[in-house]
Amino acid sequence: MLSMKIAVQDRSGLAGPRPVTGGVPVREGAAPAGSAFVLHTAAGKGVPLQTRVLARWKDGSARWLLLDFATAVAAGGRADLVLSTAAPAAAAMPPPPSPGPALSTAAGGAAALVDGILEVGLELTLADGTLCHAVLGEPAVEDDGPCRRTLLWRGDFRTPGGARVCQVRLRGSSYAGTSRLRLEPLLLVDAADGILMHLRSLDLVVRPAGLTATGVRLGGEPGWSGPADGAVRLFQRDDESSELQGAAGRGGKAPGWAELRLGERTVAVALRDFWQQWPKSIGVAGGALRVGLFPSFQAGDFDHMEPWYKHAYLFSENCYRLRNGQSRRWDLWIDTRGDGAALAAAAQAPSLPAADPQQAIDTGVWDDIAPAGTPAMAEYDPWTRNLYDAYCESIRHERDYGAMNWGDWFGERQVNWGNHEYDTVNQLLIQFARTGDPEYFHTAEAAARHSAEVDVVHHVNADLAEYFTQNWPTKGYPPRPGMVHEHCVGHVGCFYPIETVRKLLVEHRIGDSDRPYLCLDPFNLGHIWTQGLVRYYFITGDAFVRETVEAIGDNLARLVEDGIYDFAIEDPHFGRAAGWPLLAMAGAYELDFDERYLKAMRNLVDRALARQDPHCGGWLYQLYPGHCLCTTRKHVGMAAFILSILVNGLSRYGQLTGDERIPEAVRRAVTFMTNDTWVEQRRGWRYTSCPGSAFHGQYGVIVMAMVNAVRLAGDPEHLRILRLAWEAKFDDLKKAPPPGPGQGKAYTGTIYGCPEAAGLLARLS
Known part of the structure; x- marks a missing residue:
């Protein structure tokens, strides 16, 4: 049986009754198919309630439930309620108030x-x-x-x-x-x-x-x-x-x-x-x-x-x-x-229900993280809040606003809009789940709507298809809806001649080349996310966002099913060209547990495991000039963050399927990465396999890869390194970075994996 605490907090500064709409997660089996739901105030008074099941567990029980009700809240205060299941015959509630405008x-x-x-x-x-x-x-x-x-x-x-x-x-x-x-x-x-x-x-x-x-x-x-x-x-x-x-x-x-x-x-x-x-x-x-x-x-x-x-x-x-x-x-x-x-x-601040953080996390839909406000999170909570405040201050300071810009952040490579690289939406919603604080949700909402509306290709006509294919011919990848643009001038490109953008990047010394990568095409799969959008859909019931995720997922699944596009398997960027699509299809899978996505993921996983070196456990490629500056001969290996993205995609597939190959593959991959790029004295990782590459500290996707390795394989050496890296990262960021261009990327890239690491280390301690 379900009994979940629900809170509604006011951020409008207004007192009185207001409509409330929002989704809450439900643990598997707690609300079997056919269950009725009732809502009461903390004092036990019944509240008229409307519900719709947005997603179900495989046993048919409710997984996400969309709630509609009205409640009074004091200005700046909160209302506490309890959501329960009841037999349909016992679910009678007070009659709702008069209908709204027709x-x-x-x-x-x-x-x-x-x-x-x-x-x-x-x-x-x-x-x-x-x-x-x-x-x-x-x-x-x-x-x-x-x-x-x-x-x-x-x-x-x-x-x-x-x-x-x-x-x-x-x-x-x-x-x-x-x-x-x-x-x-x-x-x-x-x-x-x-x-x-x-x-x-x-x-x-x-x-x-x-x-x-x-x-x-x-x-x-x-x-x-x-x-x-x-x-x-x-x-x-x-x-x-x-x-x-x-x-x-x-x-x-x-x-x-x-x-x-x-x-x-x-x-x-x-x-x-x-x-x-x-x-x-x-x-x-x-x-x-x-x-x-x-x-x-x-x-x-x-x-x-x-x-x-x-x-x-x-x-x-x-x-x-x-x-x-x-x-x-x-x-x-x-x-x-x-x-x-x-x-x-x-x-400006519509009300939504927030499930009790511990109960929400216990449902299993938010991964193995820890709720805010517990003794184990006493240091982590203000640390992560400080980083969030710095992110918001940077948006204000840099004036990252505009009709098509609002919700995004500017300054990737100095000149690009970020298009929420590393899934800003997801990181903000994780904080909402941990805290129940609607401020995180409202910030995430602007980001989610921007991502779904502006950065995703919803239609391709013949002229646009010709523009893409003539300038960036990509075997096996026809232009179609569901493509997603990476960080870019103007979010999606096409507004300026290609040579104008090239000149701009050269003037800013982007890539230290007269032929820098321009980020104008939508074929790059190393910058594609759905996890935050899926969670936003579950919290809101937003049908357009769901439609967008389905288009992204369909495009990726078709790429795999067609069997022509190679996902850059012979390229040192393969890790993210496969890793992010694995995570994106996993997000689409969460909508309805459509086995199509698991089959497509299995295909990509098979390709990745076949390319993993049987001796050292890594994926070995001759590095690009940007990843190795050596002049006599380029080093072989991979960028640590790219390998980590692949590890995270493999790990998510393993979590969803129980594939017995994954724990050992992840263990060997992370062992390779630590042998290859870990710098013990500085408690962090080099950028790439090149010994001369820059020190990059404790980047979020790498921290997440270490968390996944410890969870799946339990190697004590990986846990030791994770603890050292986490201590260094925590100490380095006690003072938040100042505002400036690109702080959105810095925030998301930094906070990625942190809730999972903090939760894991607290549990193991």
């Missing part, structure tokens, strides 16, 4: 109708000034329970003549007992031809239906209020400055809300992460509220944002540039009887 499709499919009083439409203006409207089909019902109803509209932007432009979606959720609802518009660039889509603007328009607006108020400092029949907007020019257009006034970080007066009723609208996703706008025109998701602008409006290679990729004259296959979503809230400031505060 959602339906307006006549003609051009808009969604809210409570019969508002029409919500989407308008896109092309580069030539053509105004296109979103034409929505009949909505699909995603959830329909006593606490939340969610509809999904799919459609297209079409020109006045009916020509299709690209895909649009709109997800709407209403919540019982509240006048608030959530809208999530999504733009997916899947044009039939062309590589870059140029658009002047994309607006979400909220029009009164059968009512006349009499007044408008825009939030912020200085803010504005006036009649609804004028044309005034607040324009967020960058992350630090905003201005009124059509009226006088300038400000800073605008809160992104507006109120529309309809007779005796006030309707409020708020866009989450308004200034973080600059440029943005919110205003009134002709009696309707207009939210500029990609607001119109004038050429030169953003020329002050330097360096050019960080921001300018998005803009061309007075247009935005989006690459085919990209998408972007926004999180907008409407209160049909609301207060704009309160709505914006709530939208």
Whole structure:
């Protein structure tokens, strides 16, 4: 039977009841198929509850459960509840409060109708000034329970003549007992031809239906209020400055809300992460509220944002540039009887349930880590919090914001957006699981949505496929959805001529070569992650993120099944070209335990084990110039971090399957790595097998490989080395690094493997 403690913490600064949505893990067998669930306050009072099983264990019992309920929380406080299983006949709960605002499709499919009083439409203006409207089909019902109803509209932007432009979606959720609802518009660039889509603007328009607006108020400092029949907007020019257009006034970080007066009723609208996703706008025109998701602008409006290679990729004259296959979503809230400031505060920090950390970890879905707050973690908890704070401070200091940037970090190789190398999302969500602190989740959420929407290829047309294959022909790897871009100028490339990017990297001495690797193609499998996205899906039930993971997993499985692509098996980068895909397919496998992924992983594992040297246990390759600077002859071996990635992929496969070959293969591989690159005096590892390569300390993926070796094989020498390395790493990072470009990579690369190492060493001690 299930009995799990649940906490809801307020981060909005508002007191009172609020809708709560989120997933919690359940240990195997605790909630068999057919179980009913009940929720009570700590005092034993029943709470109306809606549930949906997101994933099941192999015995059919619930593994992840999506909860919907409402609860009151004090400002800055928390509410404690208990989730339990009950026989269906005994699961009667108090009746839910009154239904939330009604959602339906307006006549003609051009808009969604809210409570019969508002029409919500989407308008896109092309580069030539053509105004296109979103034409929505009949909505699909995603959830329909006593606490939340969610509809999904799919459609297209079409020109006045009916020509299709690209895909649009709109997800709407209403919540019982509240006048608030959530809208999530999504733009997916899947044009039939062309590589870059140029658009002047994309607006979400909220029009009164059968009512006349009499007044408008825009939030912020200085803010504005006036009649609804004028044309005034607040324009967020960058992350630090905003201005009124059509009226006088300038400000800073605008809160992104507006109120529309309809007779005796006030309707409020708020866009989450308004200034973080600059440029943005919110205003009134002709009696309707207009939210500029990609607001119109004038050429030169953003020329002050330097360096050019960080921001300018998005803009061309007075247009935005989006690459085919990209998408972007926004999180907008409407209160049909609301207060704009309160709505914006709530939208900025939506409530979610957090399972008791010890109970969540005991389910087995979070690996063998230790919860925060225990005596064994007394030193580790402030240490890891300090690193997280430094990561967040670096985002602020470096101003890593923007319409397509928000959620990511900048500065990989000085000029690239990081695209969350080493799976920033996963590391943040592990901290959420350990602590139950929603701050970690909200930071992870921005990262997850960026990764799924911006960095993944969701569509490939003939023009984009030709661009990829002509510039980076890759045998056995046809361009298709599910490809993922690594760290890159502009996140996905194609915005600048290839020679422009090459010149940029040469000027910054990237790779110490006149032919540096440009990171512009999506064929590199050494930078692909799903584990964080899968966990984000389980915590939110976000269907688009699940769809994205399935596309990534399908692409990787097809690469293996086709049997043509070689995964760079004769290249010193094979370790990560196979290791990260192994971990990514393991993440996709977690969705439904689809055996297809295990079969594909088995194929890759077989290839890797066949290439492992039977004598020394390593994978031996002549090193590249960047991995060996010797001039008379290059050394043979592998970079320690690359070998570790392969070890981690093999280990995850072994954990999932119990393959008896894996423990010994991992033991031999880690023994090779320690013999080859471990520096006892400095308690860390060299970069590569070349004795002249730089000392790289205790990199996260190497620490994780040591943890996996100790878990699987139990070699005392590996444990001794892990302890030494951990002590050195812990001591070196008691003072967090200062903010600067690339700190996102430094944070994720550093923290990778740390929760697992801390948990393992605490347990063994």
